[in-house]
Amino acid sequence: MSKKFIFVIIVWVVWHLSIGAMPVERNAFARLFDNARLYSETCPAEKVFLQFDNTSYYQGDSIWIKAYVVDVSKDSLSQISRPLYIELLDQLGNVVDRRIVKLSNGEGTCCIPLSNAFFTGYFEVRAFTKWMLGFNNSCFSKVILVYNKRKNLQEPRTIASYGLDNSMNKRPIEKVPSLLMRFFPEGGQLVKGIPSMVAFETESKDSGLVDIKGMLCDENGKAMTPITSLHNGIGSFMYCPGDKLSYVQVEYKGKEYQFFQPMAVDSGYVMHVDNRDSVLELSVCRRSTIQNEPIALFVFSKSVPLLYHELYFKDNNSISLHINTKGLSAGVCHVLLVNSTGKVICDRPCFIYSSKRVNSLISTDKSIYKPYEKITCKLKFTDEDNKPIRNARLSMSVRNDILSDYKEYDNDVATEFALTSELRGYVESPHYYLIDKNVNRRRQLDNLLLVRAVGKYDYSSIYSSNNLPKYKPEDRLELTGQVKSLFGKLQKNLNTSFVLRKDSNYYAGMITTDSTGSFKVPIDNLEGVAETFIQTKKDGKQNNRWANVLLSRNFAPTLRSFDFQETHPVWDNILINKKSIMAVDSVYNKSLADNAIILDDVVVLGKKKLNVNNFTKIFNRNLIGYYDVRRFIDNERDEGREIMDVPDLLEKLNDNIHVNISYYSDADTSAYNSNHSDAITYRNMPITFYVNGQKVGFLFIKNDVDKIKSLCLYKDNTGNNDDVYNISGNNMTRKQQTDYWSGIELNNEHDINSINDVVICSITTDEDWDAERKNGRTRGIRHTFVQGYSAPVEFHSPQYEPEKINASDKRRTLYWNPNLCTDNNGEVTVDLYNSSNTSSVLIDAVLYDKNEFYNVGYDSYSRYLFHEDK
Incomplete structure (x- = not known):
């Protein structure tokens, strides 16, 4: 035996004897540390921050968003997930809109139009990757204010009050004593x-x-x-x-x-x-x-x-x-x-x-801008050594100072990733805690951490080497699900074919379910929403198989309660000299008057317009509930619960609705008057049905649940009102009732049910709905709508020529660009145009450079500049 081999054996024995002589507890901490490190490497957490183009919105506006997703373990933009889910929820917790953003190196953009925001009030925007939901239900969440539409700037900003019943009360409310x-x-x-x-x-x-x-x-x-x-x-x-x-x-x-x-x-x-x-x-x-x-x-x-x-x-x-x-x-x-x-x-x-800082120099060519005037913004960034920050990515918003809400020390990309994402609950003005490092500020921040940071992470799962997150990372967008029989048995080796229809284009394919009845279909190239038909058939069989197709797409964070400060925001005055702006505005308006052409006096005769605001307020008070039927039915079927017909749908939507089956099961559908006034009731009040603004008997919509997009229930306490509310997007109008079949205007003289109408069920359907055509379920075919990535949309920034101005421009966000980049001098220059209101401008920008995020803000009038470090 060689001396070298003997030496190796001796070293091995001595080393193991020394380990055995150590206390067992000393090795326990090393194992705990190794488990925690392995967990952080194999399960790196992600965080999201959304930059918005503005701080509040009106019905009909669009929300422009830049998303940043970081890998916590590397402290840099994430390469883990590709799909990012952004949801807009109303104050009650109903999902108004959902977008899937395609991330590229941890960045993505999105636009959410508020054209279908039926409610106004305090909306929640939340963003998450599927991977994030495996970590303490974490997500980015921000409350934004959506106001009622205004006819002019003099009209006060308002939000509506609704008389909703308990079927719409979903968001938890935390009860606090005096x-x-x-x-x-x-x-x-x-x-x-x-x-x-x-x-x-x-x-x-x-x-x-x-x-x-x-x-x-x-x-x-x-x-x-x-x-x-x-x-x-x-x-x-x-x-x-x-x-x-x-x-x-x-x-x-x-x-x-x-x-x-x-x-x-x-x-x-x-x-x-x-x-x-x-x-x-x-x-x-x-x-x-x-x-x-x-x-x-x-x-x-x-x-x-x-x-x-x-x-x-x-x-x-x-x-x-x-x-x-x-x-x-x-x-x-x-x-x-x-x-x-x-x-x-x-x-x-x-x-x-x-310890790192960025120096930012932001300037505008003027402090106050007249309507439609050109605005030039210059930004320059240097590091702590005053060297230019080259080729850094930048997202930037410029908005009207007077018309925008402003909150000093609000949350931003720097405070989100460093502070607020590590805390529980809502933190009011988080940047306040990072203004400086004096003793008093340090103590305030320390107290905040003691109150809000303890219990943020479940360290028992981190120390355990076999406690994995609930979901896997998504490196592409897939449609996944399971096929079960009507009795809940998993259907393995079942041929499952897919047909997706997007506009006039069709996409088709087939896959066989595995041993657990599961399937995966890649849809990473799909943009927008595609109508989808999923057919199930056993190999060798001629007919489709009756089966339930359960899609795995209902993952989302649990609804949270709103903090008091979130629903009672106090906007700050940011040193704007309104007298100076009014003076500039007065000079501008006088110049327009001096150049105006004086016309002869004329008398204009016309009907007095209805007060839209008044009947909208009446409708809001009488509203019982507003339901996204398509989303609700899809969610129910994804969980294996079937919706049979409209009466079944109504009872599931609202516990206060009662269906008397005996009245309609054997009714003659050919006669309008076969509908009894108490066949379907809301709290013993009869319900009358309108489809796309026209009156029908519920028997004619009974089996067409797959054609319904949305419905609302509201009380009509007038008893003999000849008008019906017509809802389109977030617009509210009233028009004369008409019969669906004849088109004849209805009134109390020839409509025997009008005098008893108390609750209206207003239904909106697909454009191709036809009451005389069969719209029911087909054996073995699941009809649904599959969502792909949101198509990128470009922000419109008009350019005005002073001598040709003839526009009404009510923009509050004057400029939005999520994909700017600094040049070799660390500079960015942006040209834009003001809207039709004299004002100064606010600039909000997020800079990303070498794994560091910075947020800069600027007010063109007061020259008020602040910057924030990660």
Whole structure:
């Protein structure tokens, strides 16, 4: 045997003996760290940020969006997912629109027209990849305000109030008492006899988060420490718990309230962190714990493990140590106290400030612009060494200053990826916490983290090596699903053919289901929505097979409740000198008057127009529900639940609708009067049916559920009203009732049912619907609509020639370009034109360069400039 081989054996034996001599617990932390690192590498999380062209909208506007998706583990634009799902939901939680954006290197664009936004109010835009939903139901979410249409600028901005019933109330509502105070001990727990910092958050029912002053009292009511919130209802105080509960006493609106502290445990650990410029100063204290219990500190950044350090108390009850932050990623990190089984004992979030900055110089050729006037914007970006940032990607919005809503310190790409995406709930004006690094601001940010960042991640799943996300990443768009029999049995080896019709083009193919009855069809080249027919047939059989085709496309985040501040926004005045703008506007209007041609006096005779706003308000109050039938039926069938006919649909949509089957099962469909007034009722009130604005008996629409696009229910309390509401997109009109068959205008003299009409069911169908044609289900064929990628749309920026201006331009977003790029000097120059209102302009831009995001904003009048780092 060679000496070299003997030496290798000796080294191998000594090395394994040394490992065996180590305490088992020391190896446990190494395994936990390896599992967490493996999890972060194999399951890298994604985050989304959406940049909008504006902050609020009107019915009929379009929402222009630039999407950024990042890979958290690499801190760069993501290459994981290709489809990005963007949904627009109304205030109640109904999906108004859904778009699928095709990502390229983590970027994509989208346009959502509000032409079908039936409701106004507080809409939610949320964005997610399918991969994201496997991680704590995470997604990007933002509430935007959609106003009613205005006839002119003098008309006040409004949103509608609706008299909807409980069938439309889907979004959860968090009930808050008159005043509520929540306590958050640093690290997560209080231990008797150990001083701890306790953060708190105070919320009221009628004002949201409120600042308070109060007193910490012991169990006997003796005053101990005065407390006060530092910012937006959040603050902190030091507290040493004893055997009995202490409480905080505060006064709010003339009433006194008492809030008791959380119960302290008899034994355990308390962790305290001081966040300095380049170091985290930690102290860990214990009381009555198991002697020499194995404990370690783990540091995570955005669910990615960075380091771990084992703690040895020996005979001491406290340990102090420092962690250098120079190697940590900018943003929120979590310092965890963990035992050998992976259980998190303490969780302490901290914020790491970025050392990188961008210098931005933005200018416009004027401060105030007259209507239709040309505007030139110049942007220049340099790094911390004043070198130009070349070939950096830029998305940019320019909007009318006077007509736009503005909120100072609002959320942006920098605060989203570094801060707000790491927190629970809504954060009002998050950039406020990153304006500077003074002591007071640091403390406010630290309190925010203690209140909102704890519990963001499920570290038990990260430490477990076999706990994988629910969904797999999507590198292309696919139509996936399963085929089951009518009794729920999986149909394997079943021929499944697909025919997609988009405009006048047809796409066809066939696939055989696998052993689980599943199939996948790539549709990565599909744009828009295609009408689809899915046929199921057993090999060798002549007839189609009766089967249910269940499509896997109903994944989405759960509905969340709205925060008070989200539905009660306070817009800021950004130093606009309105007197100066009015003066410019006055001079401009005078110049137009001087050049005007004076016509002879004429008298114009005409009918007085109906007050559209009044009957729209009446309709809103009487509205029972508005339903996207096509989406609802598709969702039901994707889950294996069938919709048989219109009465079945109505009962599933609204629990208050009752169908008396005996009245219509054997009725003579050839006669109009075969419909009984109480065959279908809403809370014992008869329902009358209108299809595309014309009156029909429900028997003629009974089996045509696949042809219905949407329907609304509303009360008609006038009793003998000859008009019917006509709904098209977000437009509301009234017109004379007509009979579907004869086209004759209806009135109370010849329409026997009009006097009893109380509830109207107004149905909108496909254009090719025909009451005399069979529109029912076909054996073995699933009819549906498949959504592909949203087709890119170009923003229209008109160019005006002063001598040829003859336009009414009400644009509030004057310019939108999601795909700009800086030149070799780090500059971008943009020319655009003002709309028909004198104003200054607001510029909002997102810059991406070398894995770093920056947000810049500018107001052309006040020269107010701010910039934000990641």
